[in-house]
Amino acid sequence: MISQRFSRWNLVLITILLVGVAFLIDPSGRSSSIFRFFGRLHPAMIHFPIVFVIVAFMGSVVNRFTKSERWDSLVHISLFLACWAGLKAVFAGSWLSQTGGYPSDLITLHKWFGIGIVWSSAFLLVVTTAGSGIFQTRMVRLVSWAAVLGGLVVGGDLGGQLTHGRGFVTQYAPAGLRLVLEHPDPMKTRFDLSTPDVTTVYDGIVSPILMEKCSSCHGADRGKGSLRLHTVEAITTHEGDEPLLTAGKPEESLLIKRIELPEGHEDQMPPMYNAKPISHADVELLKWWVSSGASFDQTIASVEMPTTIYTILQAYGLGGIRTGVFALDVAPPDTALIASWRQKGVSVDVLAEGESLLSVRCTVVQDCIWGPEADGLAANVTWIDLRNSDLTDESMAGLGRFPLLTRVNVAGTAISGSGLAAISGHEYLDYLNLYGSMVDDNALQHIELMKKLTSLYLWQTKVSEEGIARLRSALPQTEIDTGDAK
Amino acid sequence: MNVYDEAKLKLAHLHTRRHFLKSFSAGLGGAALASLGLPSYALGANPLGSLLGGPLSPRPPHFAPAAKHVIFLHMAGAPSQLELFDYKPILAKLDGQVTPPSLLEGRKFAFIQGAPKMLGPQATFKQHGQSGAWISDHLPYLGTVADEISFLKAMHTDEFNHAPAQLLMYTGNPRLGRPSLGSWAVYGLGTENENLPGFVVLLSGAAGPDAGSSVYGSGFLPTVFQGIQCRSQGDPVLFLSDPDGVPRDMRKASIDAITKINRQQYEETQDLEILTRIAQYELAFRMQMSVPEAMDITSEPAYIQEEYGTAPGEISFANNCLLARRLVERGVRFVQLFHWGWDAHGAGKEEALNYGFKDRCKETDQAITALIVDLKRRGLLEDTLIVWGGEFGRTPMLENRSGQDNPFVGRDHHSDAFTMWMAGGGVKRGFSYGETDEIGYEPVSGRVHVHDLQATILHQLGFDHTRLTFPYQGRDFRLTDVGGRVVREILA
Numbered sequence: 001m002i003s004q005r006f007s008r009w010n011l012v013l014i015t016i017l018l019v020g021v022a023f024l025i026d027p028s029g030r031s032s033s034i035f036r037f038f039g040r041l042h043p044a045m046i047h048f049p050i051v052f053v054i055v056a057f058m059g060s061v062v063n064r065f066t067k068s069e070r071w072d073s074l075v076h077i078s079l080f081l082a083c084w085a086g087l088k089a090v091f092a093g094s095w096l097s098q099t100g101g102y103p104s105d106l107i108t109l110h111k112w113f114g115i116g117i118v119w120s121s122a123f124l125l126v127v128t129t130a131g132s133g134i135f136q137t138r139m140v141r142l143v144s145w146a147a148v149l150g151g152l153v154v155g156g157d158l159g160g161q162l163t164h165g166r167g168f169v170t171q172y173a174p175a176g177l178r179l180v181l182e183h184p185d186p187m188k189t190r191f192d193l194s195t196p197d198v199t200t201v202y203d204g205i206v207s208p209i210l211m212e213k214c215s216s217c218h219g220a221d222r223g224k225g226s227l228r229l230h231t232v233e234a235i236t237t238h239e240g241d242e243p244l245l246t247a248g249k250p251e252e253s254l255l256i257k258r259i260e261l262p263e264g265h266e267d268q269m270p271p272m273y274n275a276k277p278i279s280h281a282d283v284e285l286l287k288w289w290v291s292s293g294a295s296f297d298q299t300i301a302s303v304e305m306p307t308t309i310y311t312i313l314q315a316y317g318l319g320g321i322r323t324g325v326f327a328l329d330v331a332p333p334d335t336a337l338i339a340s341w342r343q344k345g346v347s348v349d350v351l352a353e354g355e356s357l358l359s360v361r362c363t364v365v366q367d368c369i370w371g372p373e374a375d376g377l378a379a380n381v382t383w384i385d386l387r388n389s390d391l392t393d394e395s396m397a398g399l400g401r402f403p404l405l406t407r408v409n410v411a412g413t414a415i416s417g418s419g420l421a422a423i424s425g426h427e428y429l430d431y432l433n434l435y436g437s438m439v440d441d442n443a444l445q446h447i448e449l450m451k452k453l454t455s456l457y458l459w460q461t462k463v464s465e466e467g468i469a470r471l472r473s474a475l476p477q478t479e480i481d482t483g484d485a486k
Numbered sequence: 487m488n489v490y491d492e493a494k495l496k497l498a499h500l501h502t503r504r505h506f507l508k509s510f511s512a513g514l515g516g517a518a519l520a521s522l523g524l525p526s527y528a529l530g531a532n533p534l535g536s537l538l539g540g541p542l543s544p545r546p547p548h549f550a551p552a553a554k555h556v557i558f559l560h561m562a563g564a565p566s567q568l569e570l571f572d573y574k575p576i577l578a579k580l581d582g583q584v585t586p587p588s589l590l591e592g593r594k595f596a597f598i599q600g601a602p603k604m605l606g607p608q609a610t611f612k613q614h615g616q617s618g619a620w621i622s623d624h625l626p627y628l629g630t631v632a633d634e635i636s637f638l639k640a641m642h643t644d645e646f647n648h649a650p651a652q653l654l655m656y657t658g659n660p661r662l663g664r665p666s667l668g669s670w671a672v673y674g675l676g677t678e679n680e681n682l683p684g685f686v687v688l689l690s691g692a693a694g695p696d697a698g699s700s701v702y703g704s705g706f707l708p709t710v711f712q713g714i715q716c717r718s719q720g721d722p723v724l725f726l727s728d729p730d731g732v733p734r735d736m737r738k739a740s741i742d743a744i745t746k747i748n749r750q751q752y753e754e755t756q757d758l759e760i761l762t763r764i765a766q767y768e769l770a771f772r773m774q775m776s777v778p779e780a781m782d783i784t785s786e787p788a789y790i791q792e793e794y795g796t797a798p799g800e801i802s803f804a805n806n807c808l809l810a811r812r813l814v815e816r817g818v819r820f821v822q823l824f825h826w827g828w829d830a831h832g833a834g835k836e837e838a839l840n841y842g843f844k845d846r847c848k849e850t851d852q853a854i855t856a857l858i859v860d861l862k863r864r865g866l867l868e869d870t871l872i873v874w875g876g877e878f879g880r881t882p883m884l885e886n887r888s889g890q891d892n893p894f895v896g897r898d899h900h901s902d903a904f905t906m907w908m909a910g911g912g913v914k915r916g917f918s919y920g921e922t923d924e925i926g927y928e929p930v931s932g933r934v935h936v937h938d939l940q941a942t943i944l945h946q947l948g949f950d951h952t953r954l955t956f957p958y959q960g961r962d963f964r965l966t967d968v969g970g971r972v973v974r975e976i977l978a
Contacts, residue, residue: 307974320549347678350546352948357550361678411865433865457865483863 002076007122007129014083014122018090018115025094039095046089046159052082053121053148060128060145072128079125086118102162110162113155120147188317196300196318197327202232204300205313206289213270213278229255232296250290259283281312325382325404325428330356333380341373351382357404359383365391369398378402382428388412393419407431411457417443424449433457435483441467448474459483541710541758541765542684544676547948552912552977553871554678555814556671556943557821559807559854560655562695563648563829564876565846566608566897567905568926569839572639573611573620576924577882581606585883589927596646596899597831598885604925605884608839608895617916624847627855631909633916634858634867636976638906640920640929643878643936646901648696648829651877654936656701658965665705665956666713667940668820670965671947673704673711674954679817681776683769686818687713688806691826691846702822706958710762710769713822718805722781726774734774741767780816783808793856804853811860814870825850828876832896833887839895858909871911871946873939879904882925903929906939911946914978934973941970946977 056078059071093114097107124144130136160168167185170178190212192204210229216222219230227244228234238244246252258269259278270278292303300313301321310318320326333356338348346368347361358380362368365386378401387409396419399405406428417439423429424446432453434443440462447456448471456478458468468482568574583604590601609622615632628635645651650660657664665673668685677684687702695701702713716722728737745764752760783791783805784798795804803825810821827846829837836842854874861867880897903922909915920932941951944965951970955962 310974326550347544349544349678351550352546353548355546355550409865431865431868435864455865455868457863459863481863481865 002073002080002125002129004126004129004131007076007080007125010080010083011122011126014087015119017087018119021087021090021094022111022115025091025098030098035095036099039092039097039099042089042092042096043159043163045085045092046156049082049086049089049118049121050152050156052078052085053152056082056124057145057149075128076125079121079128083118083121083125086114086121090114090118106158106162106166110155110158113151113158117148117151117155120144120151124148185317187315191313191316193300193313193316193318196321197302197323199300200295200297201289201292201300201303202296202298205285209278209282209286213276213282216275217270236296245290245294247294248291250287253290253294256283256287256290259286281315284308284312324430325357325406328404330380330404332356333358333377337373337376341367341371341377344371344373346373348377356380357382359385361385361387363389365389365395365398369395374398374401379404381405383407385409386413387433391415391419393417396420397422399423403427405429409433410437412436414438416440417446420446426450428452430454434461435459437461439463444471444474447471451475451477453478456480540676541708541761542672542677542680542769544678545674547675548950548953549948551869551946551948553869553910553946555819555821555866555870556668556911556947557810557814557857557870557872558667558823559850559872559874560652560695560822560824561828561846561850561874561876562652562691562824562826563837564651564878564880564899564904565828566830566839566843566880567639567903568607568880568882568897569609569624569843570622570847571620571637571905571907572903572922572926573622574607574882574922574924574926577604577926578606580604580925594646595881597887598881598883598898602881602883602885602898604882605895605897615916617918619916619918624844625851627851631855631858634862634909635907635916636909636913637918638908638920638932638934638939638973638976639918640922640931640933641875641879641904641906641936641939642929642933643901643904646878646899648877648899650697651899651901652695652697652701655877655939656697657703657705658937658940658967662700663705664963665707665711665965666700666702667943667965668702668713668822669704669707669711670944670954671820673707673956674944674949675819675947677817677819679776680769681772682780682813682816682818683714683773684818685711685713685820685822686813687715687822687824688718688809689715689824689826690801690803690806690849691824693826695824695826701824706963707956708758708762710765713820716777716781716809717801718781718783718809719799719801722777723773726770726777728774738771741771776816780812781809783812786812790860793852793860795852795856803849804856807853807857811857811864811866814861814866815864830880830896831885831887831898832892832894833885835894837894837896839897841894861910867910869911871913871943872909873906873943874908875906876904879926882927900927903927908942908976912978913946913976917976919973919976932975935969935971937966937969938971938973941966942973942976945972 056075059075059078063069063071063075090111093111097111127136127141127144157169191208192199196204211219214229217224218227220228227238227240235244240254242254242257243252244254250256258267260283261268264272270276288306288309292298300318301323305313333350338358341348344367345362345364349359351357351359358377360368360381360383363386368374368386368389381402382404384399384402384405384407388411391410391413393415396410396415399408399419400422403426405423405426408423408429408431411433412435415437420439420443429450430452432447432450432455435457436459438461439458441464443463444467447453453475454477456471456475458480459482468480471478471480568577581604584601585604587601607622609624611620611622612629613619614621614629617633619632619635619637621629621632643651643654645654645660653662653664654660656666668687672684675684685702689695699715702715704710704712714723717724721727728734744767748760748764751757752764783796786796786808790808791798794808796802796808797805803823806823810823813821825846827836827842830839830843832838858867858872861870861872879900879902881900883898885896885898886892903926920934921930922928923930944951944954951964951966951972955964957963
């Protein structure tokens with residue numbers, strides 16, 4: 001019914017009109033109210049071409065399976081209607097975009113997808129009506145269909161994000177699917193905060209700000225006012241009348257002073273008319289860097305962080321700052337071993353979601369310390385609670401195999417102290433609870449070696465007062481609680 | 487109709503088209519996801535999914551927790567901060583003067599009408615410990631542990647009546663129907679001791695909290711997470727012991743049978759409340775043995791009884807403090823104490839700052855101090871967060887309802903400024919955050935809203951309060967509603 005000739009002229013006309021939309025409707029312009037009214041119908045209009053494309057697709061699928069050409073007319077008419085309905089939607093969409101309020105990167109992408117879909121539908125009509133020749137090849141057909149259908153999915157998703165906000169579609173998707181589908185969140189990618197114990201404040205936070213806000217004038221290509229801020233060398237070798245950075249004193253650092261000049265001041269940086277404005281949060285971050293020493297090698301985790309800075313960085317995706325055992329790269333625990341450990345009556349808790357470290361509790365220590373599960377998971381256990389268990393000095397030797405122990409609670413056990421030798425060399429041990437156990441002064445030689453200990457509980461033990469005094473001088477950093485009211 | 491026919495009919499009802507589609511599509515979706523090779527937690531992203539392994543089984547929090555247990559000491563009726571912690575010498579100078587209208591304009595009070603007189607502190611204050619915390623002579627014991635405490639001196643709330651303010655404090659909302667703080671905690675973490683409830687409530691004083699059991703209810707969470715009230719007198723938990731003539735093994739057999747039937751029913755209907763019911767029957771059976779043991783304070787040595795000032799066999803706040811320690815020692819996540827009688831309006835002897843209020847201080851001071859000391863020397867304070875406070879504060883003005891000469895002194899409800907404190911559980915020691923003006927009327931810095939307090943408590947338990955949610959009536963709900971800021975300033 002629709003001839004090859006007709007569909008070619010159709011393609012030409014559609015192309016001309018699409019070029020018209022693309023270049024004649026200025027996205028920053030203001031449309032008159034009748035166009036605005038028409039524009040607001042865009043969300044309703046886009047459904048028509050979608051339906052026509054689907055009908056056409058189903059028709060051609062049926063044709064293929066029945067090996068007939070019975071539905072050809074349906075396919076052709078549907079595609080013809082699809083491209084004109086689509087063109088209408090593109091016009092409406094362009095006028096709608098003039099009302100403003102949409103993120104410009106998304107809307108540009110969405111617009112070009114819309115234009116692409118309409119043009120591809122017109123092209124597809126040419127392909128499907130072609131009797132022979134290049135258009136009749138299987139490859140061209142497949143690609144054209146894929147362009148139209150794929151374009152609809154992606155373009156539709158972009159439209160969804162425009163109306164409902166980024167991440168609307170993927171918000172409730174399962175975590176794995178989300179990883180595949182989700183667009184990277186600009187708030188999570190601006191700064192490098194994933195390893196705050198390794199990344200320096202300069203590399204992770206300061207440099208990205210300088211590159212984004214300053215380097216177009218003060219960077220590798222241009223050095224206005226003979227200032228370049230794109231590398232550590234450029235910053236440290238800068239010479240000027242006033243110091244660029246004064247460690248600890250943002251108010252005496254030119255970098256900060258220029259940024260903080262009042263609006264409209266001729267030296268204000270970034271300059272009002274030809275640079276991106278700098279946000280209050282960025283200024284706070286730069287000041288924090290300068291006041292904490294303007295260092296190029298202090299890590300994010302090592303710098304004292306006021307609440308305001310923490311709040312800003314948290315918005316940029318800073319998680320908890322990891323230190324001690326949490327900073328280590330621990331292999332995930334074997335879940336089968338955890339299950340069989342639990343079967344034997346050992347309480348095993350994963351410290352937190354996605355964490356590899358375990359907290360373990362039991363009253364019968366044989367399985368807890370010596371079993372095959374303990375062998376397999378010893379490198380994951382960081383808290384162990386053996387309160388009131390049947391632990392002895394002999395069985396305690398097994399704790400020597402748990403290198404990452406930070407908290408050991410052996411309160412109320414029968415250990416006398418020699419068993420502590422097993423954990424005296426543990427690097428991360430920070431909490432040791434011996435309250436109500438049988439330890440006496442013989443235990444001190446082992447406890448004295450635990451230099452990282454921050455709290456030690458010795459209430460109701462046989463450790464003598466002299467022994468306590470000895471410990472206090474050997475471990476000045478440790479808070480030793482003997483249960484005596486102070 | 488006989489039983490068999492009835493069962494067949496019931497089954498047929500369940501196999502309706504809609505039911506089939508529902509279970510079919512869920513199963514298909516799950517299978518599809520599993521076949522995509524997604525990590526298993528992706529399937530458990532639905533908060534309900536994680537409950538299926540048993541609603542009380544332990545679950546990891548969002549990040550490594552600073553505290554594993556919470557003991558919330560609620561002084562129901564709202565104690566006066568101006569007589570305990572918020573020392574205002576200037577208020578003493580203003581005592582007896584008529585409040586200037588500028589302080590009253592646009593204000594609404596629960597009882598005060600007209601122009602009240604200012605009321606100076608009804609206590610003597612001293613600084614305690616190395617931190618120099620101001621604590622009044624009403625709390626002589628607490629002063630000795632001042633260096634363990636972090637004060638929040640500029641708390642504020644939205645409600646100035648007891649029941650809504652208590653609901654806001656515990657459920658994040660002044661109206662009924664939301665889950666309580668302890669329920670959220672157990673929903674998030676499960677229980678550590680499978681023989682005891684995860685959330686225990688202990689009441690003392692002449693009455694319960696004004697808002698009733700809703701302040702420890704589970705709201706729309708499965709009821710297995712509600713607070714279980716234990717009593718220090720009589721049966722520790724009501725309706726727990728076996729009925730007369732039913733021995734324990736018969737009880738066991740019947741619970742096993744009921745559980746089987748309930749499981750079947752659950753498989754047919756997928757109703758989470760059935761899992762709750764199963765868990766509760768089984769827990770109740772285990773609790774028959776473990777609760778009397780845990781609740782028996784007479785087994786504590788005499789010096790401990792003396793330190794706390796307990797009165798075994800009676801209902802007392804001191805007993806409850808000792809119980810709180812015993813429960814935390816046994817792995818209970820959340821222990822909620824309510825001590826009633828702090829509503830010191832001055833309208834009668836029991837509710838006067840110069841009589842009843844002093845008695846309340848005496849009833850609680852020694853036991854709270856003993857609780858801190860006892861947990862500390864056992865090494866438990868490090869991972870147990872103690873929270874103390876009322877539902878709001880009291881006005882710097884005298885409330886004199888009758889308008890006549892009144893031997894009783896009191897203050898009205900005040901929602902804009904009050905003091906709470908925390909100890910242990912990863913908060914700073916010997917610290918004070920927030921400040922009120924010279925008369926303790928308005929916060930001037932470090933304001934902490936009730937939602938902020940809740941966010942902080944959840945944070946110490948390892949939760950991001952914005953992510954601990956439960957889907958209900960079409961949207962995800964959370965304890966802190968749309969508010970809440972973790973008070974990082976007080977974290978160690």
